[in-house]
Amino acid sequence: MSNYPLSYKLSWLPRFLKPSLAGDAQDFAPMAETLIDSAPRQTMRLAFVGDISAVANRSAPDCDPAIKALLGAADLVIGNCESPVVDRPSAVLGTRLGTHHAMSELFLAEALAAVGIARERLVLSLANNHVLDQGVAGFDETIAALLRLGIRTIGLAADGPVVPVQVGSLDIGFAAFTLWRNADEKLFAGRVSMDSDPAGWPRDGLDLLCAVPHWDWEFRHFPRDGTRALARRLAGQGVGLIAGHHAHVVQPVEKIDGTIVAYGLGDFLGTAFARQPWPGRIGSILTVDVSADAGMRGTIASYRLHPFMRLRAGDHERLVLVKALEGRVRDKVERRLKAIFP
Numbered sequence: 001m002s003n004y005p006l007s008y009k010l011s012w013l014p015r016f017l018k019p020s021l022a023g024d025a026q027d028f029a030p031m032a033e034t035l036i037d038s039a040p041r042q043t044m045r046l047a048f049v050g051d052i053s054a055v056a057n058r059s060a061p062d063c064d065p066a067i068k069a070l071l072g073a074a075d076l077v078i079g080n081c082e083s084p085v086v087d088r089p090s091a092v093l094g095t096r097l098g099t100h101h102a103m104s105e106l107f108l109a110e111a112l113a114a115v116g117i118a119r120e121r122l123v124l125s126l127a128n129n130h131v132l133d134q135g136v137a138g139f140d141e142t143i144a145a146l147l148r149l150g151i152r153t154i155g156l157a158a159d160g161p162v163v164p165v166q167v168g169s170l171d172i173g174f175a176a177f178t179l180w181r182n183a184d185e186k187l188f189a190g191r192v193s194m195d196s197d198p199a200g201w202p203r204d205g206l207d208l209l210c211a212v213p214h215w216d217w218e219f220r221h222f223p224r225d226g227t228r229a230l231a232r233r234l235a236g237q238g239v240g241l242i243a244g245h246h247a248h249v250v251q252p253v254e255k256i257d258g259t260i261v262a263y264g265l266g267d268f269l270g271t272a273f274a275r276q277p278w279p280g281r282i283g284s285i286l287t288v289d290v291s292a293d294a295g296m297r298g299t300i301a302s303y304r305l306h307p308f309m310r311l312r313a314g315d316h317e318r319l320v321l322v323k324a325l326e327g328r329v330r331d332k333v334e335r336r337l338k339a340i341f342p
Contacts, residue, residue, distance in 0.1 A: 002129070002182050008217055009157055014271065018247045019279040021339050024223025028252035029260075031341045032304035042303050044168045046210075047074035047288040048243040049268040051082040052111075052124070054103030056270025058315040060110040066321050067308060068116030070285060074182035076167045077117050078174070078212060080245040081124040081153075082271045084131060084138040085145040091134055098273055100133040105145040111269060113159055115319065119150045121167060125176035127155025127193045128214045128245065130271075132183045133165035139191060154212060157300055161195045162202050162209070166321055169292050173206040175239070178214035180246060196230060198237035207298030208290055210241040216264060218248050219280065221340050223263040228254070235259035240336050241300060250307065252340050261304050262286045270310055278329075279336055281310040282322075 012295060047070065071077055083101035085108055092098030112119060124146065146153055154163045155176030162173040172197050180302045188194060195201075196213065203209055211234050216227045223231075231242055235256040242261040244251070251264030268284035270276060285306040291299040307322040309329070322333050 003180065003185070012218065016280070017277055019219040019221060019277070021221050021296055025252060025340055025342045027254075028324045028342060029255045030338075031253065031307075032302070034302040035294075036291070036299065040293045040296055040299075042169075042292040043289040043301055044170050044292055045073065046167070046172075046288045047071055047077045048262065048265060048288070049077060049079040050265035050283050051080045051128075051245050051248065051267045052269050053083040053101050053130075053267075053271035054107050054110075054111075054269070055083070055098055055101060056274045056310070057107070057111070057194060057274070057317055060107065060114040061269060061316050062313055062318040063115045064308070064324060066322045067285070067319050068322065070287070070306060072118070073117040074121065074287065076121055076123060076165065078123045078243065079125070079268060080128055080212070080214065081142070081146070082127055082130050083127055084134040085142040086134050086138045087141075089134055090138060094133070101130040101271065102134055102138070104307075105149065108145075109149060112254045113272050114186050123152045123154055123174065125155040125212050125214070125245075127176040127178040127212070127291045129178060129180040129182045131192055132181075132187050136187065136191075155193045157190050157193050160202070161193060161200065162206075167290075170207045170290060170298060171205055172290070172298075173203065173209045174212055175201055175209065176212040176214075180214060198234050198239055201237070203238060208241060208291050208300075210243070211239045213242065213244045214228065214246045215244055216247050216251070218246060220247060221249050221251055221279075223251055227263065231263070232256055235261070236301065240298065241288060249280055250282050250337070250340060253303070253305065258286065258300070260300055262305070267310065275312075278332070282333055282336065283308050283310060307333070309333060
């Protein structure tokens with residue numbers, strides 16, 4: 001049914017319990033950088049968040065006001081909808097055990113309000129391995145629910161490989177795809193984008209082409225060689241920005257010529273289990289300022305990763321920027337980040 005290799009399946013639990021740090025941070029880029037000498041007069045800000053699910057939240061999260069301000073100031077927020085949006089899960093046992101994801105329309109609406117994301121400025125990818133966890137009916141219900149909420153979607157096969165979105169005066173194309181699936185390929189085909197070959201992606205009229213891949217192996221802080229090779233292929237075909245999901249832990253940033261690659265942003269709202277080892281509770285928000293000036297339209301002026309921690313608060317999570325943490329928790333999180341970013 002799924003397309004995970006056996007070695008991946010066998011390593012899932014050990015890596016969940018102890019996320020891997022195998023890799024070298026010196027191969028990658030810093031957490032923040034200004035890329036052009038003279039600041040553009042006008043920029044549009046994109047904010048990318050990680051995987052979104054209700055698995056670790058029975059009620060909406062509490063949110064650090066600084067995170068709300070950060071997301072509220074973005075011209076567009078892009079995230080990954082890691083759960084079908086359904087009122088009644090059809091996979092009852094699997095949903096209870098956590099192997100099948102689901103969140104209600106009400107939960108999603110309340111969670112977005114709690115973290116300061118305006119629905120009209122939100123784009124959610126449905127190109128992920130869990131999107132068919134509640135069957136074809138759940139997939140259709142998810143699309144209908146997001147339409148009712150006024151949330152735009154990417155990663156649907158019916159929309160083609162690239163979805164254009166107007167952000168202020170800029171036309172930005174988003175290509176979301178998944179390399180992984182938890183169901184038979186026949187169910188995914190025609191519904192979810194699995195097109196990772198940029199050669200056939202349309203580009204006409206776009207100021208910036210952005211890829212939103214669901215790739216790599218879970219609970220590993222450094223991307224695999226195959227993932228980095230795909231990033232180079234995307235960059236070589238004109239993709240200027242890549243923001244990835246699926247690893248459920250924070251991964252580094254790489255610059256490939258003029259392309260910025262954030263391999264993994266971690267979870268925005270916990271998607272594995274309510275009780276998760278602390279390295280998996282570090283997430284990040286990627287902000288990218290894109291020039292809208294004549295002659296520089298679509299050029300990335302700067303980027304910054306904003307790491308945060310998902311703390312338990314009763315039946316839900318509390319999102320706190322790392323710089324607002326205190327004591328031993330902050331020390332160990334900062335040590336982990338230093339091991340990932342040069």
